């Protein structure tokens with residue numbers, strides 16, 4: 149139930165409550181009376197009205213922020229000065245300690261961390277929906293940069309506690325102490341525990357006045373002895389509430405706007421003494437008076453909380469006057485944090501690594517705090533902090549330089565900040581290898597000729613390369629027929645090269661940090677197309693004239709040369725009575741089958757076959773009535789061009805099938821096959837690559853390498869991992885036509901490697917599996 153919409157109460161009821169209160173106690177707080185007097189001063193009244201207008205705007209703004217969740221808490225440090233005008237300097241040690249007893253109470257009461265706050269658990273059932281309040285604030289007796297010409301006994305680093313200083317005069321205000329929250333501990337009037345301006349001025353040096361018997365807690369000092377039941381420092385909590393614009397919970401009784409706070413129930417009168425929670429009726433039944441609020445009149449033992457609405461109002465007042473608080477005068481509860489904003493940082497050698505940090509202070513921390521890297525800095529690296537130290541909120545950087553000399557890898561670096569305390573944090577630096585170096589091409593040699601339609605291209609391993617880009621084109625400007633290919637090692641096999649064609653090629657190195665320039669380009673020219681005719685060796689095979697299942701005759705011819713086929717022509721001679729019984733088929737080493745002569749094609753009884761099949765012949769089969777029945781140069785039943793692109797080497801098979809086995813036999817005489825194409829391997833490659841043996845493979849790191857050698861030059865073996873990185877190398881003398889060498893590579897991980905075997909101008913690569 150909101151007090152600001154409170155109902156009018158009956159006059160009789162209000163009168164009864166007022167009479168009851170009167171008989172129990174008098175005002176213990178002089179704030180209302182003080183304001184009544186002060187507002188008679190038009191200057192004060194105007195200043196007050198302006199502050200209140202500013203406050204109301206802030207209050208609305210804060211309530212909106214809290215309701216829509218955009219309110220950001222930020223610790224407010226309030227610099228406090230405590231004044232004992234009636235004290236003796238000889239008592240300074242006692243009074244300084246005594247002054248602090250009150251500060252501890254304020255810090256607990258305003259942040260909801262007071263030990264008796266737990267009493268709310270039992271009390272809360274009388275106040276449904278009411279939340280307690282807790283501010284984010286630190287009250288701190290100032291110790292630095294004291295104002296001049298006040299108490300000459302104040303020292304830098306010592307507390308702002310004046311003793312015997314009377315600068316606050318009759319109006320309890322001292323401009324010299326503007327910017328401070330001033331506590332003036334002095335007689336507050338007969339029976340009055342304290343008073344404060346409502347919504348006080350920090351800028352003007354106003355003060356909160358507390359009676360010497362109501363300030364702080366404990367044994368006190370001479371002339372300043374806390375007296376029960378107001379000996380727990382809650383008078384200052386209460387009066388300070390006024391300074392921060394809080395009214396009494398009973399302000400206005402059951403009429404008007406009350407304390408202008410929605411969540412504190414309206415109540416007709418103050419409550420004194422030690423009321424049980426919920427024991428005092430509020431104005432609006434069934435609401436109960438919030439007697440445990442610091443803004444009522446109970447004994448110190450029975451006030452232990454602010455409502456959420458009260459704290460929001462206090463926070464709004466702080467927001468109104470925040471800029472009035474003097475800065476750089478406190479050092480208590482101060483602290484700092486250092487946060488890394490961009491760890492880990494990954495850099496490519498030799499680029500510097502720059503880490504960004506945020507330095508944040510709290511509680512008025514302002515000590516010079518220096519930054520160093522205390523552990524984990526890579527060998528040879530340099531470390532530069534900028535700035536090297538901070539004493540206020542800010543940011544700084546740590547630059548790790550000389551990365552060129554730092555080994556690749558991850559480094560955890562400990563950054564230490566040394567101020568009034570020492571703090572450390574770890575950041576991670578990841579150093580990547582720099583941009584890879586450019587490579588140079590090795591094979592085929594520049595201007596090489598007679599290169600096959602498929603050729604290995606090799607180049608030198610480039611430092612830090614992870615992959616390579618290989619460009620191949622038919623012009624030096626790399627624009628015509630250009631292909632861009634990726635290789636993971638320092639070689640690449642170019643395939644489907646056209647015959648009699650000049651190719652240009654170049655390679656660049658790449659890794660996660662960038663890429664090299666392209667190598668100087670090399671060029672080579674592929675071999676021309678040539679045609680070779682091979683004669684069959686399985687000849688004169690009888691085709692029986694008896695039986696019940698068809699007779700299948702095969703003649704196999706092994707072709708040693710390896711070209712990429714561009715044309716195949718085949719000539720077949722078969723003696724057979726009734727040639728129409730015979731089907732002819734050609735099978736390539738790749739297993740591709742082409743029907744040349746279909747069964748029963750020329751089935752008129754004419755004998756013999758003597759025919760050349762050529763896709764480019766003038767026409768298809770024309771059956772002759774005189775032997776040979778199938779003759780001339782003709783197109784086959786199915787086209788021979790399906791062999792184009794296949795490799796020529798291996799077994800070629802002509803199959804003659806006699807589909808009428810019981811009669812009419814004959815003899816498969818012979819065949820020849822003309823194969824045209826470009827060599828797949830260059831001449832040099834073919835000889836060397838075919839000659840090299842690596843065995844056993846897989847192996848355990850120990851194996852033999854052998855080949856026929858045409859030079860006496862040394863043999864170099866280089867072992868690369870699958871990323872193209874050189875793992876190991878060995879060199880052997882070669883004094884024989886047959887090189888045979890037992891090779892052992894130590895401590896190899898089980899993996900697949902590429903072994904490069906090189907002698908003279910010849911080199912080849914073998915896949916090597918270590919198990």
Ligand SMILES: [Zn+2]
Pocket residue numbers: 177178179386387390396
């Ligand atoms: Zn009061």
